[in-house]
Amino acid sequence: MGDLMEPDLISDLPQSIIESILTRLPIRDAVRTSILSSKWRYKWASITQLVFDEKCVPFCSDQDFDEKSLIEFITRALFLHEGPIHKFQLTTSYLQSCPDIDQWILFLSRNDIKELALELGEGDWFRVPASLFRCKKLTHLELFRCELDPPPSFKGFLFMKNLTLHQVSVYPDVIENLISSCPLLENLSLSYFDSLTLNINAPNLKYLFLEGEFRDINLENAPLLSSMSVAMYMTDDNFEHFEQSSSCNFDKFLGGLPRLETLTGHIYFTKYLSIGYDLGKLAITYDHLKVIELYQVSFEDMKEIYVVLRLVTSSPNLEELQISGSSNALVAMEAPDLDLWEKESHSKCALEKLKHVKMTEMSSVPHEMEFIKFLLCRSPVLERMSITPCVYVMDGRLNMLIELVRFRRACSSKIKL
DSSP, X not given: OOOOOOOOTTXXXXXXXXXXXXXXXXXXXXXXXXXXXXXXXXXXXXXXXXXXXXXXXXXXXXXXXXXXXXXXXXXXXXXXXXXXXOEEEXXXXXXXXXXXXXXXXXXXXXXXXXXXXXEOOSSSOEEOOGGGGGOTTOOEEEEEEEEOOOOTTXXXXXXXXXXXXXXXXXXXXXXXXXXXXXXXOOEEEEEEEEEEEEEEEOTTOOEEEEEEEEEEEEEEEXXXXXXXXXXXXXXXXXXXHHHHOOSOHHHHHHTTOTTOOEEEEOTTHHHHHHTTOOTTOOOOOOTTOOEEEEEEEOTTOHHHHHHHHHHHXXXXXXXXXEEEEOGGGGSOOOOXXXXXXXXXXXXXXXXXXXXXXXXXXXXXXXXXXXXXXXXXXXXXXXXXXXXXXXXXGGGGHHHHHHHHHTSOOSSOOEEEO
């Protein structure tokens, strides 16, 4: 009697485990499992996550052929698929404005799609079809380099939690309505927008990333926001608009964020906050704010100094502070008015949780040195302060260090220069 055939343990695994294995494979390899045996012929066809990129098809030097092969592969995968599709992701430089994408999204809208990400080539921007807005169960949407124009009948994505729009052409009122019509939205990322005026109404928003040219930003309703990163680019028109504005950017942007835990402000952020800022008032205490990172701060602009100082002193639980200076501080200016620091020396502010300070691109101008002195004498648990001079003052490092070690400290922290 011949040996009994060894049992096929892998093929007999529960479908949920097999799907978990196939989902972790590149989609091309998952489809190729169909040649293993008759049992495996269509096992891949029920996976709920489909991730496509240029590696799905063999590369050749003919871009038209590569594009056609990728379109055929995706179309066939969708045609043979069975059951719901919860995630569809397409990342490729081959496809730009491709009519087949409209049919794919229409198909996905009928298959319980929850996560959709489209990042296409650098050519003509893709116009998002109306069928996208019929994907009622979407929880995660990422769109790159496309035109977005919801139909009048669109009432919102009621389950949306994560929204990313990168280089998306859209009218300001449309994007505001899109945000406000996602009542569960927790994570919002907007990048590379030009001269956008934006009012954000998102009561459940927790994470916010903004990058681009913004004429105005108003966080009118984001009370749960805990983490924010902002990179602002300025044009001459925007500067003129800001200078003519009578409203307080600080209040509009940060005045209603009591739950903020981390704040990162890149180029021009403190400049933007300083416009219209009432130097003597701050109506909020940031009890949860633990990490502040501010880049390209001008310590020759008194309003920017006040913005930084008030942010720090209004954050009693601040643990980490990182600030980089601006090369503009090297421009020859009149003798600085240091009365501010004399007034601050009489305040009772104590940074009782501040442990780590990192300051880069420092040019040792008087206000920078006074700010460092302020931090040292108000931070009893400070463990480490790292200071990096800008390249233009490397010859003055020794003099800077001599001045720093003379500053009175509230702790025995190390200063690294």
